[in-house]
Amino acid sequence: MSVHTVTKEQFxxxxxxxxxxxxxxxxxxxxxxxxxxxxxxDADALRLDxxxxxxxxxxxxxxxxxxxxxxxxxxxxxxxxxxxxxxxMGVHPYDMAAINQMDQLFxxxxxxxxxxxxxxxxxxxxxxxxxxxxxxxxxxxxTATVDQGYxxxxxxxxxxxxxxxxxxxxxxxxxxxxGASVASDDDLNKRKSVQDKxxxxxxxxxxxxxxxxxxxxxxxxxxxxVWEEKAxxxxxxxxxxxxxxxxxxxxxQDEVNWDxxxxxxxxxxxxxxxxxxxxxxxxxxxxxxxxDRFRHRLYRKGKYVPGKIDGEIACVGCGRCITACTSxxxxxxxIYNTIMETTEIS
Amino acid sequence: xxxxxxxxxDIYLPEMCTITKRRxxxxxxxxxxxxxxxxxxxxxIPGQFVEVSVAGIGEAPISISSSPTQKGLELVVRNVxxxxxxxxxxxxxxxxxxxxxxxxxxxxxxAKGKDLVFICGGxxxxxxxxxxxxxxxxxxxxxxxTVLIGTKCHDMRLFRxxxxxxxxxxxxxxxxxxxxxxxxWNGNVGVVTTLIPKVESDLxxxxxxxxxxxxxxxxxxxxxxxxxxxxxxxxxxxxRRMKCGVGKCGHCQINEYYVCQDGPVFRYSDLAxxxxxx
Numbered sequence: 001m002s003v004h005t006v007t008k009e010q011f012x013x014x015x016x017x018x019x020x021x022x023x024x025x026x027x028x029x030x031x032x033x034x035x036x037x038x039x040x041x042d043a044d045a046l047r048l049d050x051x052x053x054x055x056x057x058x059x060x061x062x063x064x065x066x067x068x069x070x071x072x073x074x075x076x077x078x079x080x081x082x083x084x085x086x087x088x089m090g091v092h093p094y095d096m097a098a099i100n101q102m103d104q105l106f107x108x109x110x111x112x113x114x115x116x117x118x119x120x121x122x123x124x125x126x127x128x129x130x131x132x133x134x135x136x137x138x139x140x141x142x143t144a145t146v147d148q149g150y151x152x153x154x155x156x157x158x159x160x161x162x163x164x165x166x167x168x169x170x171x172x173x174x175x176x177x178x179g180a181s182v183a184s185d186d187d188l189n190k191r192k193s194v195q196d197k198x199x200x201x202x203x204x205x206x207x208x209x210x211x212x213x214x215x216x217x218x219x220x221x222x223x224x225x226v227w228e229e230k231a232x233x234x235x236x237x238x239x240x241x242x243x244x245x246x247x248x249x250x251x252x253q254d255e256v257n258w259d260x261x262x263x264x265x266x267x268x269x270x271x272x273x274x275x276x277x278x279x280x281x282x283x284x285x286x287x288x289x290x291x292d293r294f295r296h297r298l299y300r301k302g303k304y305v306p307g308k309i310d311g312e313i314a315c316v317g318c319g320r321c322i323t324a325c326t327s328x329x330x331x332x333x334x335i336y337n338t339i340m341e342t343t344e345i346s
Numbered sequence: 347x348x349x350x351x352x353x354x355x356d357i358y359l360p361e362m363c364t365i366t367k368r369r370x371x372x373x374x375x376x377x378x379x380x381x382x383x384x385x386x387x388x389x390x391i392p393g394q395f396v397e398v399s400v401a402g403i404g405e406a407p408i409s410i411s412s413s414p415t416q417k418g419l420e421l422v423v424r425n426v427x428x429x430x431x432x433x434x435x436x437x438x439x440x441x442x443x444x445x446x447x448x449x450x451x452x453x454x455x456x457a458k459g460k461d462l463v464f465i466c467g468g469x470x471x472x473x474x475x476x477x478x479x480x481x482x483x484x485x486x487x488x489x490x491x492t493v494l495i496g497t498k499c500h501d502m503r504l505f506r507x508x509x510x511x512x513x514x515x516x517x518x519x520x521x522x523x524x525x526x527x528x529x530x531w532n533g534n535v536g537v538v539t540t541l542i543p544k545v546e547s548d549l550x551x552x553x554x555x556x557x558x559x560x561x562x563x564x565x566x567x568x569x570x571x572x573x574x575x576x577x578x579x580x581x582x583x584x585x586r587r588m589k590c591g592v593g594k595c596g597h598c599q600i601n602e603y604y605v606c607q608d609g610p611v612f613r614y615s616d617l618a619x620x621x622x623x624x
Contacts, residue, residue, distance in 0.1 A: 068358045071401035077443065079356040109607065110592035111354045222621060249596030252358075252589055256402045263402050265358070272596060280587045281406065281426040284560060286600075286622070296599075304602040 002171065003183040004163045010179035011154075011161055015043035017176055018087060023123075026060060028053055028090035040089065048090050048156065052133035052318060056095050056245030060088055061102060061119050062269075068114055069265040073256055077265065082118045087173075091126040093146035093198075094138040094316040098245035099124070100149040101316075104309045105248065114267075123169045126150035127161075128194055132202050135319030137333050139203035141211050143316040145195045157190035204319065205333035208340050211313040214302035221339045222295070230335065231291035233327040234273070240297065240321035240330045241271030246305070246314045247297075249277075272296050298335055357592045360399050360443025366418065368438055371504045374426075375469065376434050379412075380419045380442065388419045388447070392454060392476035393583065393611040396421070396446035397591045400436075404429045407588035407606070409473035410447060415483035419444070422472040422504070448591040450611045452477040452555060453581060461489035461547040465566055467496045467538050467558020471504050473583050473610075474557050482518070490547045491518040496538025496558070500528035519546065538562065542569045549573045557583035563624045567614070577615035584610050584623060 006014070018025050019040060027040035028050045035050035037057050071077040091099070099119075106115035126146065129136075138144040146153075151170035155162040162183050165174045174180055183191075209217065241247045251270040256263035270277060273294065278287040287293050305314035321330040367379035382388065390396075390410055398421065399405035406429050412420035425434045433442065454477065462481055466474045474493075481488045493512065497503045503524070512520045521541045523534035534541065538558070542549075554575055556566055563582060570580060586598035588606040598605035600622040603612075617623040 068356075069401075073402035075401055075441070076362060077360060077401050079359050106594065110357045110594070112592075112594060113354050113356050114358070248594070250590075250594070251597075252405060252595065254399075254402050254404050265399075265401070265405070267595075270595070270597070277597065278587060280585060281424070281430070286560075286586060292622075299601070300596075300599075304599070307602050 002165050002174065003188065004165070004174055004177070004180040005157075005160050005183045005187045006163055006177050006180040007160045010177060012043045014173075014177045015040070015046055015089070018173075019043060023085045023087050026057075026086060026088045037088070037090070046089060048127050048154065049130040050090065051131040052092070052136065052320065052323075054320075055243060056098060056318065056320065057088055057091050058095075058098065058102070058245050058248075060086060060122060061099055062115060062248055062250070065266055065268045066114065067264040067266045068252070071254075071263055071265065073261055073263060079113075080264070081114070082121065085121050085123075087123045087125065089125045091124050091150065092129055092318075093126065094136070094141070094143040094202075094318045095245050096124065096126045096146040096149045097143040097316045098318075100146075101246055101305070101309055101312060101314060102248055103149070105305070108308065123152075123173070124150045125152045125154060125173070127154040128156065129198050129202055130156050132204070133319055133323075135204050135322040135331075136202045136317060137205040137207065137319055138317035139198070139200055140205065140207035140333065141313060141315060141317035144198045144200075144202040155191040155194050157187060157194060160187070162187050162191040202317070205322070205331060207333045208337045211315075212311060214313055214336060215306055215311065217336065217339055217343065217345060218299055218303040220343050220345060224339055224343065226335055226338045227291040227295040230329040231289075231294035233329050234290045234294055235326060236273055236275050236290055236293065237326065238271030238274045239324040239326065241273055242269060243320035243324045245316060245318055245320070246301065247271065272300070298332060301332060302336065358445070358590070360397070360405075360445045362441045363419070363444045365436055365438050365440050365442065368436070371422065372502050374424050374502075375504060376423045376425070377411075378421050378423065378433075380421065380444065381417075383441065387417065388414070390414055390419075390447035391451035392480045393452035393473065394447035394449050395473070395588065395591075395610060396444050396448070397588070398423070398429075398433070399443035399445075400429060400432050401443060403432045405443070405445075405589075406430070407448075407591060409476075409583075409610075411472045411475045413476055413479035413483055415480055422469065424469060446591060448588070448606055450607075450609055452611055453553060453613075454480060457553040458487045459489060461552040462491045463545055463547055463549065463552045463554045464491075464493045465538060465542070465554065465556045465558070466494065467562040468498060468502070469504065470557035470559070470562070470583070471495055474555060475505065477555065485517060489552075492545050492547050493518065493520045494538055494541040494545070495520070495522045496525070496541070496562075497522070498525045500524050500526075500531045537565070539565050539569045542566070542573060549575050550579075553579050553581065555581045555583070560585070567624065577618070578613060580614035582612050582614055582617070582624070584612060586610075
C-alpha cells in the first residue's frame, strides 16, 4: 500500500504513543540472556534486534490456555469471546508464516470463531531479522522473508526503519508516526539488501532439498530406521511441541470456579509427543511407541498439514525445537537430510 | 453468535438436550434417549457421532445408536471415566450438552440393493445398530441383512430384547457368540470371526460393515480377505480420541486423516496407505 521511512528516534516516539493508546501493546523484550514476547510498557524495552524468542507469538493467537465457554455446572453454556485489541510488535518472517498457516487451518472447514476473532483483533507489526539465532534455518524453508499476513513490516536499515504498511490497520499506524517520510529509492535498496542477505543467511542448518519435496520424500520414509534411532533418546517431554510456532493441537477441559456453581470450558496446548496424546477411554493408546509419536510430528510438519494448506510445509525453520530439545534429537533438517541420503526416490 | 464472529456460530457451544428415557443394558452400559430442549429433531446419518458434555465435568465423543427414521437420539455410554460416571448418575429429565453430529456416514445410499453383513464386537454393536435399524426401516432398499455379534461374556450382551426380536424376523439373520462359555448360554462360543464362515449371503458381493475393539479388526479383515471380500466393499468404524470433533485439535489423527471428519466410517480400501488405522 505505502512504504515509508522513519528514524529510530521517531519510531520510539511512535511506540510510546502506542503504549499510551487504549490498545494492549505486545513486544519483544530481553528476558535474562534470551528474548520473549510480553506486554510492553516502556518503548526503550522493545528489542527489534532480537535473535529468536523463547516461545513464538502463537501464544497471542492461540493462548496456552483459553476459555471457550462459561457455564453453570451441569447446566447451560455461553460463548466467551475475546474483545481486546492487541498490537503485536516484532514478529519475525518465519513466525508470520506460521501464523498465516494457522489462519488457514482455523478458518477452513469448521470456522473457529474463538481463534479468528482473536486474530482479527490483533494488529501485527512484523520485522525482518537483524540477528540470526543459533539454530535458525528459515532460508531453507523459504520463510526468511515474508510478504503477507502482517499489517506493517519493519526493516532495520541502520539509523532508520523502512515501514511497509500492508493493510488499512497498518496505514492508520503510519499516520501516527510523526516524521515518517515516503521511502527513498536508496532506502528501498537498503531494505532489499537486508532481505536478500536474510534469504541466504538465516541458515544454520541446510535442508538438502526444496521444502516442497518433503511430502514426496516422506512417502518413502515411514519405516525408516531414523525414527527409532532418534526416539530412543526421546523423553516424550513435548518441548518441541510447546516451542513450535506451527503446532496447534489442543486439549479441551472443564474447570469449576471456587463457588462450585460456575466455571469455564477451556482449551490448552497439547503435544503429540506426550505419552497419552492418542489415548482413548479404557486406556487404549493408539500411539503408544515413542518412535511412532516422534515420526507423527515430523510427518505432520512435512506431509499431513501441508495436505491441508496447498502444500505449504508446516515447519518454518525457526529452530526453536532444536534449542529446546534436551536430547538434541529434534532437528528436523538433520532428520529430513538423513532420509534424503538413505532413501531412493524415483 | 455475535457481530465479532462474522455471524458464524460457535462450533464449541453445545445444545441442551433432555434425557427422556434411560436404562442399563448391562453392568456398565447405559442406554439413553434424548430430545432437544428446542423441540427440533436431530439431523444425522447412521455412522455419525456427537460430542456429549456435562458442564463442569467435560466432553467426549459418543456414537449415535439410533436411526434417523425414529424420533430423538439414542446413545449408549460405558461407565469408564469421570464424565461417563456422571452421565450414569443422571436421571430422566436431566440435561446433557450435545454438539454435532460429526463425521462420515455408513454407505446408506451406495449400499442400496446389496446384501449387508454387520460384524459387531462388544460395544461396536452400538453405532452399527444405527444402520441396522435404518436398513430395517427401509427394508426394501437393501438385500439380505446379516448381523454377527460377538461379546466377551454373557453378562455384557447389549440390546438383548431387541436382538431377540431381530431373531424372530424372517427378513434378517442374526448370529451371536460369546468369547467365554456360560451356564445360561446355549448359543455359539468363540470370537466373532468364527461366525463369518456361517454367513449365507454371498460375501464377495455384500457390503460388510465392521465395528469393534481395536484387536478385532485385524482378525476380521484377515477372515474377510480369505472369503474374497473386496476391500472396496468393507467399511470400518474407527474409534479415536475425537476431542474437538471439528478437525482442529489433532487428537484423533491417523496419518493424514482426522477420524472426526474423514471418519469414523472409512471404506477399507481408502486405508491401504494408512498404517496407523488398523
